[in-house]
Amino acid sequence: MYILNEASKKIKVSLFVTCLVDILFPQVGVSMFKVLKRLGVEVDFPEEQTCCGQPAFNSGFRQDAKVLAKRFLSIFSEDGFIVSPSGSCTTMVRVFYKELFHDDQKMLEMVDLLSTRTYEFSEFLVNVLKVGDVGASYKGKVTYHDSCHALRELRIQDEPRKLIKLVKGVEFIEMKLSDVCCGFGGTFSVKFPDVSVSILDEKIESIIESGADTLVSTDMGCLMQIGGALTRRNIPVKAMHIAELLASGQ
Amino acid sequence: MEDIKVNFEKNSATALKDQNLQRALNNAINQFRNVRSRAVREFEEWEHLRASARKIKEWTIEHLDDYLEMLEANVIKAGGTVHWASDAKEACEIILDIAKKHNVKSVVKSKSMATEEIELNHSLEGAGIKVVETDLGEYIIQLANERPSHIIAPAIHKTRDDISKLFVEKLHTPYYNEPEQLTKIAREKLRSEFLNADMGVSGVNFAVAETGTIVIVENEGNARLTTTVPRVHVALMGIEKVIPRFEDLPTFLNVLIRSATGQKLSTYVSFITGPKRNSDVDGPDEFHLVIMDNGRSKILSHEETRESLYCIRCGACLYICPVYKKVGGHSYGWVYPGPIGAIITPQLLGIDKAPELPFASSLCGACKDVCPVKIDIPKVLLELRSRVISDRRVGAGFLQRFAVKLWRFTMENKRIYNFASQLSYFVQKPWMRHGRLTSLPFPFSRWTKKRDFPAVAKTSFRKQWKEIKDLEG
Numbered sequence: 001m002y003i004l005n006e007a008s009k010k011i012k013v014s015l016f017v018t019c020l021v022d023i024l025f026p027q028v029g030v031s032m033f034k035v036l037k038r039l040g041v042e043v044d045f046p047e048e049q050t051c052c053g054q055p056a057f058n059s060g061f062r063q064d065a066k067v068l069a070k071r072f073l074s075i076f077s078e079d080g081f082i083v084s085p086s087g088s089c090t091t092m093v094r095v096f097y098k099e100l101f102h103d104d105q106k107m108l109e110m111v112d113l114l115s116t117r118t119y120e121f122s123e124f125l126v127n128v129l130k131v132g133d134v135g136a137s138y139k140g141k142v143t144y145h146d147s148c149h150a151l152r153e154l155r156i157q158d159e160p161r162k163l164i165k166l167v168k169g170v171e172f173i174e175m176k177l178s179d180v181c182c183g184f185g186g187t188f189s190v191k192f193p194d195v196s197v198s199i200l201d202e203k204i205e206s207i208i209e210s211g212a213d214t215l216v217s218t219d220m221g222c223l224m225q226i227g228g229a230l231t232r233r234n235i236p237v238k239a240m241h242i243a244e245l246l247a248s249g250q
Numbered sequence: 251m252e253d254i255k256v257n258f259e260k261n262s263a264t265a266l267k268d269q270n271l272q273r274a275l276n277n278a279i280n281q282f283r284n285v286r287s288r289a290v291r292e293f294e295e296w297e298h299l300r301a302s303a304r305k306i307k308e309w310t311i312e313h314l315d316d317y318l319e320m321l322e323a324n325v326i327k328a329g330g331t332v333h334w335a336s337d338a339k340e341a342c343e344i345i346l347d348i349a350k351k352h353n354v355k356s357v358v359k360s361k362s363m364a365t366e367e368i369e370l371n372h373s374l375e376g377a378g379i380k381v382v383e384t385d386l387g388e389y390i391i392q393l394a395n396e397r398p399s400h401i402i403a404p405a406i407h408k409t410r411d412d413i414s415k416l417f418v419e420k421l422h423t424p425y426y427n428e429p430e431q432l433t434k435i436a437r438e439k440l441r442s443e444f445l446n447a448d449m450g451v452s453g454v455n456f457a458v459a460e461t462g463t464i465v466i467v468e469n470e471g472n473a474r475l476t477t478t479v480p481r482v483h484v485a486l487m488g489i490e491k492v493i494p495r496f497e498d499l500p501t502f503l504n505v506l507i508r509s510a511t512g513q514k515l516s517t518y519v520s521f522i523t524g525p526k527r528n529s530d531v532d533g534p535d536e537f538h539l540v541i542m543d544n545g546r547s548k549i550l551s552h553e554e555t556r557e558s559l560y561c562i563r564c565g566a567c568l569y570i571c572p573v574y575k576k577v578g579g580h581s582y583g584w585v586y587p588g589p590i591g592a593i594i595t596p597q598l599l600g601i602d603k604a605p606e607l608p609f610a611s612s613l614c615g616a617c618k619d620v621c622p623v624k625i626d627i628p629k630v631l632l633e634l635r636s637r638v639i640s641d642r643r644v645g646a647g648f649l650q651r652f653a654v655k656l657w658r659f660t661m662e663n664k665r666i667y668n669f670a671s672q673l674s675y676f677v678q679k680p681w682m683r684h685g686r687l688t689s690l691p692f693p694f695s696r697w698t699k700k701r702d703f704p705a706v707a708k709t710s711f712r713k714q715w716k717e718i719k720d721l722e723g
């Protein structure tokens with residue numbers, strides 16, 4: 001089931017944990033590490049890494065984003081896969097870097113080299129390592145929120161669901177409107193907080209209606225938004241990153 | 251038009267508090283989303299069709315001059331007259347001139363966003379000409395003296411009760427609450443307007459260059475009457491509405507109608523080539539086509555945002571947008587609401603007139619997935635954001651620039667980054683409750699007012715890494 005064959009053991013992964021996970025949710029990075037390690041992958045963490053530049057890019061500060069993007073590209077220039085616990089930051093590298101350097105042929109080549117080996121965690125497990133059951137167990141009713149960038153930029157939809165369903169003890173419930181935005185949107189969440197939260201309200205309703213006790217997603221941005229309302233409103237549903245779920249019971 | 255300044259933050263705050271509006275939007279949008287997704291799901295060719303629609307638009311916009319000239323020549327050949335308007339003012343003047351020349355006292359109009367854009371009603375009424383909107387939704391909006399809040403469903407922000415009350419107040423009818431009754435009243439009122447009108451004004455969904463035909467899509471039959479009953483028909487179009495060939499129409503009609511209303515085909519599709527000919531039973535004596543720029547060629551000149559001109563005004567992005575669903579159309583401050591409004595309003599009016607709009611999106615991308623011509627709206631929004639930020643008039647102020655520079659400086663340097671994260675861990679302590687931050691001071695209060703914020707971890711991942719890296723799996 002979850003142990004890779006000999007060839008796959010040669011797979012090398014550099015963790016791109018994202019600044020959000022590094023500072024606010026280190027347990028997500030640790031979980032990701034544990035799962036990959038358990039699958040027999042060689043894992044490394046380039047310690048120079050900080051932020052991929054997405055906040056600046058999204059806010060219209062392209063020059064600043066470029067500086068951080070270049071920095072990122074030089075840090076992850078070595079071989080091997082780059083795996084991140086975020087569909088959004090993966091999108092930055094795989095999709096938006098091309099946008100950012102659209103008029104710079106030399107940079108585009110660098111981006112190309114790197115973006116083809118950059119993956120979001122769940123798609124990496126399913127599409128590259130070809131695993132489904134990672135040997136985790138968790139008791140609970142789990143529902144999944146599609147993070148927008150993962151879903152609509154990277155087309156990640158079945159991968160996380162497959163992984164969740166194969167966790168021992170999990171009852172998977174598909175909630176209504178799982179693919180509708182949670183209202184986070186990066187700086188949008190503080191630029192227009194009331195609009196952001198009113199969008200979030202519908203997501204929370206869906207979650208409650210599903211009857212799940214655990215909400216899983218691929219991105220800490222969304223989980224911070226959804227989780228922030230769940231705790232504020234004393235709703236007994238736990239917001240959890242998919243890496244945490246997959247590391248449970250190990 | 252010059253003095254428009256969109257205040258999205260204020261407008262949206264008002265909208266969010268309006269319970270009636272929230273109810274109206276919620277009902278209408280939920281219902282529509284189901285209908286549309288069925289119309290698209292049951293149709294295997296959908297993706298293929300979208301791709302061709304996009305291709306044709308790309309080609310046409312790249313060769314816009316040629317096709318516009320071809321259109322002009324063919325409209326003239328069919329006996330029509332073509333007018334070119336560089337901006338809203340000119341477009342209004344042209345239409346007003348035509349009206350004056352024909353001694354027009356009363357005008358009927360079918361639904362047209364272009365005429366909203368130039369505030370044509372205002373100009374005509376200013377010259378003492380009576381204007382009646384004949385699309386049901388537009389009629390309601392005109393009665394209420396408001397602006398449409400949706401491209402396809404102009405009165406989407408009104409509940410049935412609102413409309414019933416409006417009819418009581420303005421038309422002195424009894425309180426009817428059934429849609430059929432309300433429609434019947436409007437129909438009766440409008441019938442006499444059609445018969446009395448001297449001029450009909452319509453928009454254009456597509457203008458076919460090779461034949462000089464304009465195409466109008468509708469469900470109520472009012473556009474057909476508007477364009478055939480009065481003596482004079484004036485159609486107003488933006489330069490981007492031209493398509494090359496008659497052959498392209500099936501593609502566009504298919505994607506437009508499915509996206510706009512979830513139907514397979516609309517009740518009426520009118521093809522108008524010039525005025526009434528000798529053999530025709532009905533039709534106007536004169537046909538005028540006004541082709542308007544009004545900021546569009548400016549969009550054309552920017553390669554990165556040019557695709558904004560591919561829009562066929564189907565309204566699908568409005569229906570799918572989570573932000574639009576909450577704030578409604580009027581929050582966008584001008585005639586074009588929702589995602590498409592967020593990208594074309596700042597481009598048509600000038601970025602200084604609506605600097606907030608490119609930011610009024612969570613960038614969820616649902617719009618780009620439904621758009622029948624595959625406009626990458628999030629990409630355009632991001633490009634416009636960078637234009638706003640570097641704009642001297644409305645761009646980032648000193649404080650914001652300073653904050654971003656400070657942030658970048660931190661992110662560029664691992665040691666400072668580590669120090670900053672450690673520092674935040676200590677600084678946050680007074681606000682910590684159960685491991686969360688529940689009420690932070692401004693500006694962080696913009697988050698914590700309604701949501702908890704996670705506390706900075708004591709040991710960051712990179713610190714933990716040193717301990718875990720040598721563990722075996």
Ligand code: SF4
Binds near residue numbers: 401563564565566568
């Ligand atoms: S942007 Fe696309 S989805 Fe939105 S109105 Fe235009 S054509 Fe329709």
